[in-house]
Amino acid sequence: MNVVVVGSVALDSVETPYGKVENALGGSAVYFSVSASYFTRVGVVAVIGRDFPEEHLTFLKNRTIDLGGITREEGLTFHWKGKYSGDLNEAETLDTQLNVFETFRPHIPDEYREAPIVFLANIDPELQHTVLKQVKRPRLTICDTMNFWIDGKLDQLKETIQQVDILIINEGEARLLSQESNLIKAYRQIASYGPETLVVKQGSNGALLFTPSSIFSAPAYLLDTISDPTGAGDCFAGGFTGYLATVNTVTEHELRKAVIYGSVMASFNVEDFSLGRLKTLTFDEVEKRFASFKQLTQF
Amino acid sequence: MNVVVVGSVALDSVETPYGKVENALGGSAVYFSVSASYFTRVGVVAVIGRDFPEEHLTFLKNRTIDLGGITREEGLTFHWKGKYSGDLNEAETLDTQLNVFETFRPHIPDEYREAPIVFLANIDPELQHTVLKQVKRPRLTICDTMNFWIDGKLDQLKETIQQVDILIINEGEARLLSQESNLIKAYRQIASYGPETLVVKQGSNGALLFTPSSIFSAPAYLLDTISDPTGAGDCFAGGFTGYLATVNTVTEHELRKAVIYGSVMASFNVEDFSLGRLKTLTFDEVEKRFASFKQLTQF
Numbered sequence: 039m040n041v042v043v044v045g046s047v048a049l050d051s052v053e054t055p056y057g058k059v060e061n062a063l064g065g066s067a068v069y070f071s072v073s074a075s076y077f078t079r080v081g082v083v084a085v086i087g088r089d090f091p092e093e094h095l096t097f098l099k100n101r102t103i104d105l106g107g108i109t110r111e112e113g114l115t116f117h118w119k120g121k122y123s124g125d126l127n128e129a130e131t132l133d134t135q136l137n138v139f140e141t142f143r144p145h146i147p148d149e150y151r152e153a154p155i156v157f158l159a160n161i162d163p164e165l166q167h168t169v170l171k172q173v174k175r176p177r178l179t180i181c182d183t184m185n186f187w188i189d190g191k192l193d194q195l196k197e198t199i200q201q202v203d204i205l206i207i208n209e210g211e212a213r214l215l216s217q218e219s220n221l222i223k224a225y226r227q228i229a230s231y232g233p234e235t236l237v238v239k240q241g242s243n244g245a246l247l248f249t250p251s252s253i254f255s256a257p258a259y260l261l262d263t264i265s266d267p268t269g270a271g272d273c274f275a276g277g278f279t280g281y282l283a284t285v286n287t288v289t290e291h292e293l294r295k296a297v298i299y300g301s302v303m304a305s306f307n308v309e310d311f312s313l314g315r316l317k318t319l320t321f322d323e324v325e326k327r328f329a330s331f332k333q334l335t336q337f
Numbered sequence: 338m339n340v341v342v343v344g345s346v347a348l349d350s351v352e353t354p355y356g357k358v359e360n361a362l363g364g365s366a367v368y369f370s371v372s373a374s375y376f377t378r379v380g381v382v383a384v385i386g387r388d389f390p391e392e393h394l395t396f397l398k399n400r401t402i403d404l405g406g407i408t409r410e411e412g413l414t415f416h417w418k419g420k421y422s423g424d425l426n427e428a429e430t431l432d433t434q435l436n437v438f439e440t441f442r443p444h445i446p447d448e449y450r451e452a453p454i455v456f457l458a459n460i461d462p463e464l465q466h467t468v469l470k471q472v473k474r475p476r477l478t479i480c481d482t483m484n485f486w487i488d489g490k491l492d493q494l495k496e497t498i499q500q501v502d503i504l505i506i507n508e509g510e511a512r513l514l515s516q517e518s519n520l521i522k523a524y525r526q527i528a529s530y531g532p533e534t535l536v537v538k539q540g541s542n543g544a545l546l547f548t549p550s551s552i553f554s555a556p557a558y559l560l561d562t563i564s565d566p567t568g569a570g571d572c573f574a575g576g577f578t579g580y581l582a583t584v585n586t587v588t589e590h591e592l593r594k595a596v597i598y599g600s601v602m603a604s605f606n607v608e609d610f611s612l613g614r615l616k617t618l619t620f621d622e623v624e625k626r627f628a629s630f631k632q633l634t635q636f
Contacts, residue, residue: 124518125518219423219424220561220562220563221559222559222560222561223561240542243539243542243543244542244554244556246559252632252633253559253633254633254634254636255543255556255557255559255633255634256636257543257554257556257634258554260520260521260545260552260554261521262519262521262522263519264519291636294635294636295636297636298636331636332636333551334551334552334553334554335553335554335556335634335636336593337553337555337590337593337594337596337597337630337631337634
């Protein structure tokens, strides 16, 4: 196992100006692992309910994702219902049913404990912390979080991110976490909490990578139609982390390439609802779009 | 004369969280011409009042800007008073005194009429139109505008931009002008009005260049303090246009470099109030920052 992800597996009902889906495959661990599976072998730690369709498990297995860390409980699967309107930059949550996710206590299988890379998707920072206690000094710990935890569990979150190498959050979260509106100052503040490397996702404006030695600005890939932005952030993290799993040394140069692979995966994911686009996506298409990102920024 | 600009010369009173100035040098034609003067010889067509300080004219002359197209009228100079707060992305106008600018009718001096490049700063599209009637088929016509004209004089604006090669506007203006929220669709729509090339300024998120053959994404240069964003858009246009005046053929590659030179000039300008930073800026610093932009985007 090269990468272990701990997060949610969900059934999502999503509506955007371009259509809608009911009880479609979703969840941070799913988007992340499918995206990362283009680069490396991933193991998933998550919980599903009795209603979770077998076909989704088959899809994940066919992507050579290891499901040994997924437990099935008696209740129903986590369900999220949301709606995007206007420029699709923000989701309105219509309903959240935590179901079996409410009592989720991540248990890392023995065969995952020595994984070189751990990705903590956006879950309760206390649970993220219990994951870090179970793994054996991964080479790289990467973490996501959100406003809800920054507002509600800041101390616990800071305890977690103190042990994290790379934090991947969006622009608003970076400002909220650092209490700085300027992003350079925000990076300095966040680095003082622990993570030397910060990736700031900027939605339709691309992403920024901050390291102690430089700043990298990755463009957004412009599409003429975005069907559904759900999971874009997790697909970004999956491409980013998956690519890093393939390199011997995590240099500045490799981190920059990882940001672009993350952007590539996110850009494909938003082309269709749920995992629709990633179900047909080939690695050849991934490499072609990577080349397009080069073309987009060269001068 | 390589570039002729028609626009405003103003005395600005500006307040931001980082300080304030009263009756400082400003105006689109001033920011544009000072910025462009790092690359080429510029002639300014504008109007000033009896109160306009001689020292400002001396500053412009020392930057080898030709002031033969500036007329001095009996009234007072155009005065703008504004305030920026929060993330500095939008100005609140506190007072506008058009003064001599109210009756400004651009007269292009004979020696400017064969200039190869004309920049129409953000003024009434009917005035922009009268400029185009006075010049002799410039090699390149570049134009700016704003929401106020898109809302109030759309037909006249469309008549002007029909004759324009490159339109430089911000993201919100591009959406308003095209009635398309998606920027690729916005470009297609705007190109159908005339300009084959569109530059979309995105403030703190950089800029996009659309041509019939490709899209280029230019990053923003991150600064830890932005003192005053006034004039950033005109400095961008000045660097962009000034650089293009130095090339033999306006290729895709040169357009991309021009966008970066525009970004470089804008990034310096926001470091101080009014023209403060551009008063000390050297071309060596411009070239160094151009190199930093390369560093910022390379992967």
